[in-house]
Each structure stands twice: as structure tokens, then as C-alpha cells.
Amino acid sequence: MEFTFLFSQFMSGLTYGLMLFLVASGLSLIFGVMNILNFAHATLWLIGAYICFTFWSLMEAYQFALWVSIPLAALATAAFGWVCEVVLIKRIYKRELHEQLLITYAMALIFGDLIKIIWGPTDRLIVRPSIIQKPLHLFGAPIDSYFIFVILIGFAVAVGLWWFLKYTKYGHIVKAAVFSREMVGALGIPIPKIYTWVFTLGIFIAGLAGGVQSAIGSVTLGMDTNIIIQAFCVVVIGGFGSLMGTLVGSLIVGEVFSFAILYWPDGAMVLIFVITAAILIIRPWGLFGTPLRA
């Protein structure tokens, strides 16, 4: 196998992994801090994709339409996420995990129908600006030029979240809440407020990921049900609540999938589930999680 093709396959895996990271990082953050297993996370990601399409169609005539639509979609989805937290999620903090799962699953179904009502069942397609319609050649390997943007966004979010958690006051509070929300509360920090903003931040990243995804292929109903399973695999592998874990988990899933397509296509998905199951058995708290949270 030529190096160029292996490199091309590696880049596909990297992009796939970083797309998964964008979806899974919000999911992991919300679970890590709030202990809410948000099954509707991928549906909010899909809403982000549809919103991005709407903004893009309003500015379609301009080459910058896509670049403006993506952050707008992230903000609009975050606003929707904020409403969800205040109206619904706030009421289920103290519920059992299975109850939370059922409620967030119901939310996913309701939001799915909401998408159908607002945008209809037709697939939505964003026409990319001409600058990213042609392939780019790196070391002789053809790469979708938009994927460079996806990779940059993925790493930017990873670095941004790391900086936020490591160097800001609110980041420290969030990290502390991952380990002991009672202690954080005892210090007089308003936990409900922190929860609301963490949830909003998680959904902002989901909306951003949806916006980025909208220019990769057509935006269609049901996309969310596929990606949510893989996002869960990522957080299980990396460890719930761990940013580094989510990044590494995403890259493992992306690259394993990509190279399996090349060498063992029938087993591409199976391999990911085998790894997930193995991690759950050997190290239930994930590669970078801590037994305390497990």
C-alpha cells in the first residue's frame, strides 16, 4: 500500500475522529459535571446542522455564507439548549440514571419531530463555497479541503476547553464540580447556575459540530441516531468527564474505523464496539477517567 493512500486514510480517520470529538466533548462535559446522561445531545447537534442550513440559505448568494452560518448556528443552538436546561433538565438532576435516560430519550424523539415540522422531511444540502470544492493534495494524497477546517475547529475546541478548564476561575469550579459538587456548593458557589451554563456550553459545542457537519453531506432526519451511539463509545473509551479522554477516544474510534474500512471493512464497526466492551470490562472508568467518578 502506497504511503499517500495510507496518509489519506489517516486524514479521513482524523477528521472523523475530530467530528466525533465535537459531538462527544459536550456530552462528556455535561455528564462529567452534572451527572446527566443526555440522550438528546445528538438531536441537538442535528438541530445545529438544520439551523446552519437555514442561516446559509438566507445568505446563499454570498461566498462567506457558510463561515458566518456555523457560529450563528452554534449560538442559536446554545440558546435553545439554555431553554431546555431551564425548563426540563433542571427538574431531573436528582432522578435515577434510568429515568434521566428515558426523559432525555423522549426529548430526542420530540426534537426529532420538531425538526420534521420546521424543516420538513426533505434532505437539506449546503453548497460549499468554491474555495473548498476542489481537493487539496498533502504529500500527494487527495484530501477534502473542507476537512482542514474541520481538523482546525476540532483542535481549537479541544485547546479552548483545556484552557478554560485549566486557567479560568469558572473552569476550576467546573473541574471541582466533576469530583464533588457538594463541596463546591458548600463553598457558596451557586451550583444550579453553574449547571445551566455548563449545559449551555455543551450544547454550544454540539451546535458548532452540527454547523460544521452540515457542509460535509446533506442534512437529513435520523442522522442523530447513528452518531449518538458512536459518541457514547467515545466517552466510554476515554472516560466520562475527561477532556483528554474524549479527544483520545475520538481519535481511536476515527482511526480504527478508517483503517478497518481499508483492511477489514466487514469488521469496521464491530472493532469499535469490541474496544468499547473491552474498556468497560477492564477499566470501567475509561482510559483517562478516574475510578472516583466511575
Next chain:
Amino acid sequence: MKFRKMFFGIFVLLMAGFFCVSAVQAAEPYNLGVALGFTGTGTLYSKDQMEGIQVAVDEINAKGGFMGKYPVKVFQQDTQTKPDVGVRTVKDLILRDKVRAVINDYSSAVAVAVKPICREYKVIHIAAISNSENITKINYSPYTFQVVPNSYMQAKAASYAVAQLAKKKGWKEYVTLASDYEWGRSTQEEVVTDLKRVAPFLKVKKELWPKLGETQFASFVTSIMSMKPDFVYACLASKDNVTFTEQAKPYGFFDKIPYVGSMQSVTELITEAKTMPRGLVAISRAPFFAHMDVPMMANFVKNYRAKYKGKYPSDWAVMGYDAVYALKQGVEKAGSIDNDKVKDAMKGLSVDLTRGKLQFRPIDNQLRCSSYVGIVRDDPKYPFPILAELIEIKAADSERPEAEIVAARQAEKK
């Protein structure tokens, strides 16, 4: 007295004139029902089909209607592309509007649901664009006719055309890319088996199975490109096919590897003229440009474009037009608008259509029409790409053997 006689004479003349005019006005119309999915997933195709039907009806009525004396009156209904609504609307058309024939639908599910209703009320039923072969293969109704190449014919035609292209271009190896669910698996298996039969020199290099609803095809794209097959045969569900196409385009995939397996009617060729990758090997049902040498097609295209502001007719418009003309020739052969006579006349009838002289196959009332496979390419004659290097696969090379139909019907009875 003279005045009274004259007055009486004028009165008699006026009355005679009135009755004559009334008699002409009262010429019995031929009520034609059109039940299509004007809303729902079939909107675009149904709208085009209706336009084709309307052009045919206008032409026929300009010459006095069917047999020159039965003007065609169209009753249009929306099935919403839903079987239950289709059944309800067709019943309305039959019972309220007294239609003698119904043209329906975009969705095969609707056509299958409507078939027994038409049979019960002895109304001619023409499936003009819905192409499940089960519309005519099993649960046979002598009142139901199909003027579109059915699903079996289209699948066989694709294999036949690929074999021809492979011989011509020296293709040896291919990769299959099929959605990982029942339809994708069974279609892929059928294609591979069929290609083994018609082109035994072709070898499958790799079988790829993206899951249904896959959103990230990049790994598949780069993987296929690294394998350098002579072509890819895709059996992807429609949405997945769009996603794959969109994700493969930025890699220049379609410039490098022939991609076989998608259906591109004139509707897609026009609406996606700017974005559709050139080089796709696509199948089509009734592209007008395949038969511009047939005077009836040339005339239809001219009249259609005149009526619809220069728009070119899609496959669906062509088949809608052909459905009306097939019915017209059935009525003429029967010498009557009586449905039983028309249905008997249409059985095995050879009809002159835009796609040439074609025959309804007696065993299943399926029109022995062609399928078309070509390579998406720009043509200076049209403002949209067409299917170039077009291969017309005749019914003789693509239809299901009669013995298999008999066997399927016997199995159905058990």
C-alpha cells in the same frame, strides 16, 4: 297566416339548431382520473407527470378527443403519496367523478393499494411511473397496465449495461458499496450474481458495507481510491447516495473512478445541473434525448416546451404523456370507451409512443419498454448534463422470463 307560418318555421329551425348544438355539446366526455402524489415525497415527479398528461390531453382534445368524439376530461386528485389516501381518492374519482381510467402514482405502494379498487370497479388503471414489478407480476389485475420499466427490468438493465461498458473500456475489477441492511445486501448480491453471468471476466475486489444512514463516508472514499478499482457499483439507499456523492466530490473521486448505480432522471439532471458530478454512470427510465429521432417524441418535446416556458420534459412527463396515448390507442382498438372492451383491446396491444413502437406483454400488461444507462456528461445542445454514450437496454434483454411470473403467481396461490 303567412306570418304565423313563417314564425312557426323559424321556431322549428331554432329548436332543431338548439337540439343539434345540445347534441354536439353533450358528446360524452371520457373522464380520466389522475391520482398522483402532488404532496409528499413524490411532489416533483408527480408535477412533471401531470404536465406530460396535460400536453397529451390538449393534443387529443384538439382533434375531438378519443376516437375524435370523446373529449377527455381530467379529474385530478392528490394521493399525498400515501396508500390509504390513494385508495380514498381513487374511490372518489370512480364513484363521484365517474372516471373510466385512473393514472397513478409516484409511489408503488399507492399503485399496489389502488389496483384492487380499480379491479373491483372495472376501471382501467395505468401505473405510469411507479415501477415495482409487483404491480403487474403478482395479484394480477387485467385492468392494470404499467408503462414504466419495472424494478426487475431496471436492475437487469444496469447489469447488462455495465457488462457492455466493461467490455468497451476493458474493466476487470470492481468494488461494491452497499448500504448494510436488507435492501442493500440483497441488491448487491443480485448485482454480483448477475454480473458473474453477463460479464464473467469481472472480479469483485472488495465489498464495502456502510451502515444505513452513514454520515461520514470519507474513509470509504479514500479506501476505494487507494484500491484503484476499474469502477464502483453502488447500492446505497437514496439519502446515503446523496451523502456519499457530496463527500466524494471534493476528492475528485468521480474524475478518477466510474461510479455506477444511481438513478438520474432528467429531473435530477436539470435540478442538479451545477452540482451533479460528471462521469457518474447512471440509469434512467425514459429520457427524452434518447428518442429525439422518433417524430412523436420530437413533437412532444416541442409542444411541452411551448406550454411550459421552454422547460424540457423529464422522464416522468414522458411516461405521463405515453400513458394517455397508450389509453387512446386502446380505446381506438376497442372502438368503444367501454372499460371491459378497452382492457381486452389493450392486452398485448402494440402502441406507438414517444419511445417507439412498444407492446404490452400479454402475461402481465407490462409495457415492453427500454431502460437507459449512460455517463453523466455536459452536452452543448442542452443547458444541463445528459447521459452520454447512452446504452438502450431493450425489454427483451431485461424483462423477467414468463415462466418465473407463472411460478410466482402459483406460489402466491399456495
